Amino acid sequence: MSQVETAVPAPTHRGYWSTVLSRLRRDPVAMACLAVLALLVLSAIFAPWLGLADPYKGSMIARLKPLGTPDYPLGTDEQGRDMLARLIYGGRLTLFIGLMPVVLAFFIGGALGVIAGYVGGVTNTIIMRVVDVFFAFPSVLLAIAISGALGAGVLNSLVSLTIVFIPPVTRVAEAVTSGVRQLDYIDAARASGASALTVIRVHVIGNVLSPVFVYATSLTSVCMILAAGLSFLGIGVRPPEPEWGLMLNTLRSAIYVNPWLAALPGVMIFATSLCLNLLSDGLRSAMNVRD
Numbered sequence: 001m002s003q004v005e006t007a008v009p010a011p012t013h014r015g016y017w018s019t020v021l022s023r024l025r026r027d028p029v030a031m032a033c034l035a036v037l038a039l040l041v042l043s044a045i046f047a048p049w050l051g052l053a054d055p056y057k058g059s060m061i062a063r064l065k066p067l068g069t070p071d072y073p074l075g076t077d078e079q080g081r082d083m084l085a086r087l088i089y090g091g092r093l094t095l096f097i098g099l100m101p102v103v104l105a106f107f108i109g110g111a112l113g114v115i116a117g118y119v120g121g122v123t124n125t126i127i128m129r130v131v132d133v134f135f136a137f138p139s140v141l142l143a144i145a146i147s148g149a150l151g152a153g154v155l156n157s158l159v160s161l162t163i164v165f166i167p168p169v170t171r172v173a174e175a176v177t178s179g180v181r182q183l184d185y186i187d188a189a190r191a192s193g194a195s196a197l198t199v200i201r202v203h204v205i206g207n208v209l210s211p212v213f214v215y216a217t218s219l220t221s222v223c224m225i226l227a228a229g230l231s232f233l234g235i236g237v238r239p240p241e242p243e244w245g246l247m248l249n250t251l252r253s254a255i256y257v258n259p260w261l262a263a264l265p266g267v268m269i270f271a272t273s274l275c276l277n278l279l280s281d282g283l284r285s286a287m288n289v290r291d
Contacts, residue, residue, distance in 0.1 A: 021286075027285065030278065030281075031282075033279040034279055036275045044088060044092040044095060054082075055081060055082065056081065057081065059076075060080055063080040067260055072084070074087065074264060077247070077254075078251060078254055087268055089242045090247060091244070094228060094269070094272075099220055101165055102219050105165035105216070108169075109165070109167070112166070113208075114204060116174045117173065117174040117175070117178040117180075118199075120178075139165075139226070140229070143230060144235065146159070147235040152234065157227060161223055161230075165223060169215065176207070180203075180207045210287050214283060217280040221276035230245065232245040244265040244266075248266055
């Protein structure tokens with residue numbers, strides 16, 4: 001009697017990023033925060049097609065209308081402008097100024113950190129001592145000082161916040177690269193005749209990217225709060241542009257008349273920064289596949 005042999009399929013192994021996405025999808029808190037952030041981003045992008053009122057058009061007759069007013073579901077501000085339209089349009093500037101400096105700092109600071117950590121010697125000393133100069137100042141005071149020197153405006157806010165976040169990203173990238181540089185496969189790549197650029201591109205960046213990316217995502221909420229703080233102090237976005245920090249500043253005078261209306265920009269800042277923090281924590285756990 002012949003025995004029928006059945007072929008056992010070989011086990012399939014998923015890649016790193018597939019594993020990360022699978023782990024992230026199983027995190028309900030992270031997915032809920034991602035859905036909220038996606039809703040904010042999509043509403044900000046497609047704001048002109050949502051049929052909202054003109055966020056710049058005011059009316060002294062309709063000023064400081066309470067929540068639930070007909071035609072003004074979230075009321076109106078101190079100049080009679082629709083709060084719902086200004087909050088949605090304000091998400092454009094707030095999210096842009098809160099995310100773009102971190103993206104720029106990720107690339108610039110990451111490149112400087114990788115170069116400093118891999119090359120070492122005098123190059124490392126020069127780069128890291130310059131970084132230490134910026135670390136001598138608290139990030140809030142440094143952002144205020146740079147923005148105050150450059151003046152108010154979106155571009156100046158981007159420049160000041162990018163300068164603030166480059167040093168911490170550089171330090172993390174340098175620390176991780178210094179540890180990777182001592183590994184055996186890096187020595188083997190050097191011994192095989194690979195150039196420094198090839199070793200960095202093929203072997204170093206793949207190991208440095210993950211921790212630096214996770215750290216950069218944790219900075220997004222801080223950056224958004226700093227950007228809103230600059231606008232609140234009058235050295236960020238200029239009026240009459242809708243921006244949550246600037247709106248919080250202009251509505252201070254209405255806090256005793258209509259406190260719920262004055263709190264709306266602060267609620268948006270708090271909710272967005274909280275979602276960014278929770279999503280960053282979920283992403284950190286998902287990328288730690290060794291656990």
